[in-house]
Amino acid sequence: MNNINLNLLRSLKVLLDECHVSQAANKLNITQSAVSRQLSQLRELFADPLLVRDGNQLIPTPKALQLQAKLEHWFVELDELMVEAEFEPAQWKGEFVLASSDYVAQFILPEIVEAMAVQSPQVSVKYCLWQPDLLSQMAESDIQLASTMSPEPPVGVSSVLIGADYPVVAMHNQHPLAAQAELSVEDLLNFAHIKVIGGGDKDTYIDQALAKLGHQRRIALKVPFFSAAFRSLCLSQHLMVVPEHIASNLQHHYDVVYKRLPVTTPLHKYWLLWHAKYDNQASHQWARNLVHAIMTETSYSIGYDYKS
Known part of the structure; x- marks a missing residue:
């Protein structure tokens, strides 16, 4: 049972719904012989005939009827699992952890908190002072988003350039x-x-x-x-x-x-960064887009000067 094929269960559900091999084959878009082979496998797997012939009909056994009810419920849950609900910022609950400098905390964070409070009022924001050694800890730490400076895109994390200056x-x-x-x-x-x-x-x-x-x-x-x-x-x-x-x-x-300065130095480059595990998380995508937009628009950010 541990190695059961998901497609085999889907075929069983269709067979029990149709009680007809050819109709099940059409619905599954496979041949009748393939459906017949699957039915044989299913009979062996469940140690039950599942469908017995009565003239031109296939009649489900009591075991099959029990399985049919369970499969119906199970596939509904599976479909819900595979289709992620659309993210609604207003319904988002939890904590969002942001790290950067005390300059960002003093002059930019209040705008981020204000926007969060309006658009996602059930989220709490936690702010940490960023230190360079935290970069290697992004996978394990609770920091979800950070902004810092680095000459090149930080290695081992996802990032987007905010701006640059000397x-x-x-x-x-x-x-x-x-x-x-x-x-x-x-x-x-x-x-x-x-x-x-x-x-x-x-x-x-x-x-x-x-x-x-x-x-x-x-x-x-x-x-x-x-x-x-x-x-x-x-x-x-x-x-x-x-x-x-x-x-x-x-x-x-x-x-x-x-x-x-009286000496030549490279550009400081500023990045918004996060661990790749958050790349496709809907709430994180929304939050980092919000933070990035604020860091691009606020006059206190390098993003404002860089854009201008």
């Missing part, structure tokens, strides 16, 4: 370097730096560029939050290397200016 150096608007149109490498090294360690890797490019010249920055403060970093920047003569879209947006909230 790193710049930010400082208080009263900083000794604030009035200069351009900075030198010496300028960059003469002041200590603040490093934001939450979210994606924002510093490797500048550190690699300086290392090629035989230099290294002095890091005065490492902090996981952009808000704390920018407040500290405004109360010191420190410098901070950040993505340009963040510096551009946060200069409207803090007394800071930013300058181009």
Whole structure:
């Protein structure tokens, strides 16, 4: 019984519905001889004649009638299993886990939560601070969607590009370097730096560029939050290397200016990413499309600058 063929059960259902070999063959689109062979297999399988001849008719046995009722119910459930119900955001219940930087949490997450609350009010959103080592844990972790930076599409996960920009150096608007149109490498090294360690890797490019010249920055403060970093920047003569879209947006909230770096660095590329197990999940497709749309439209996101 463990090796029973699904097609054999479907043939049995049609045979019991029709009680006629040729009519069953037509309905199954196979030959009469094939149906007769299947009936022989079924009789052996269930140890019962199933259909007995009475003149020109085939009469189902009591065993066959029991099977017919069960098969009818079973195939209805099977058909329902094979046809997924259309996803309705308003009916979606559960938790959606999103991970990114504290910058996204402060300036973009509220728009995501607002949209979720309107379109899918029964879903709760959980937000985690992204760290690069979480990438290798996407299959096992509860993180369903993340945004981060990476020079190339992240390996081992599905992703879509949100945007790209270059790193710049930010400082208080009263900083000794604030009035200069351009900075030198010496300028960059003469002041200590603040490093934001939450979210994606924002510093490797500048550190690699300086290392090629035989230099290294002095890091005065490492902090996981952009808000704390920018407040500290405004109360010191420190410098901070950040993505340009963040510096551009946060200069409207803090007394800071930013300058181009005096060294050449690659582009920062920003990705929305998820594990491939969610590729075809209807609720995830809807949620990631919603998040992607917001990250494309909101003025605080790299997607807005990239699109523009």
